[in-house]
Amino acid sequence: MTTPIFFTPNYEELIDPIGILKTIKDVGAFQAGTLGSEMIKELEPFKDRILEVPSKHGFNAFINTNLDKILKQRGITNIVLAGAVTSICIDSTGRAAHEKGYHVKILSDCTSARTVLKQEFYCSGIFPLC
Structure with a gap:
């Protein structure tokens, strides 16, 4: 699964953004x-096996x-996260x-x-705490 973050050209999804969302x-x-x-x-050959979960407009993929509904419908209880940015989206989603x-792994x-x-710092000091 992939949960890309995309916005419309005028960024109407963002109401008074601050921090990285403002940037x-x-x-x-x-x-x-x-x-x-x-x-x-590099992922194109696998695109028919990758489910895109749209509508992510922030850091947390849920x-x-x-996403939660899809995972529950499929009986998924284990999640493996990859992507960027470790200290923002990966941390929030995890x-x-x-x-x-x-x-979560x-x-x-x-x-x-x-x-x-x-x-x-996140991989050795934060993630092991969860």
Whole structure:
């Protein structure tokens, strides 16, 4: 499954954004239909096996999506997370999944933080606590 974060060209989904969401809006990032919104070419051969869960407009993949419903319908209780940014989306989604009763594993070599220090801090100091 993938839970991409995309916005309309005018970012109407963001109400008074602050922090990184304000930066995303200010620089025009993550707009649906743009080059950066396409599936990476290395995953193209598997696209028929990848379920895209739309409507993510923030950091936590469970907010404003039907991810929880899809997982429950399929009887999924274990979640393995990969992606970016470790200290933001991966952390938010992992915590939410844990609080919803899922067993969560985070692939430290398949996640990326804004700095090496943050990556090491979250993978060795934060994630083991959950």
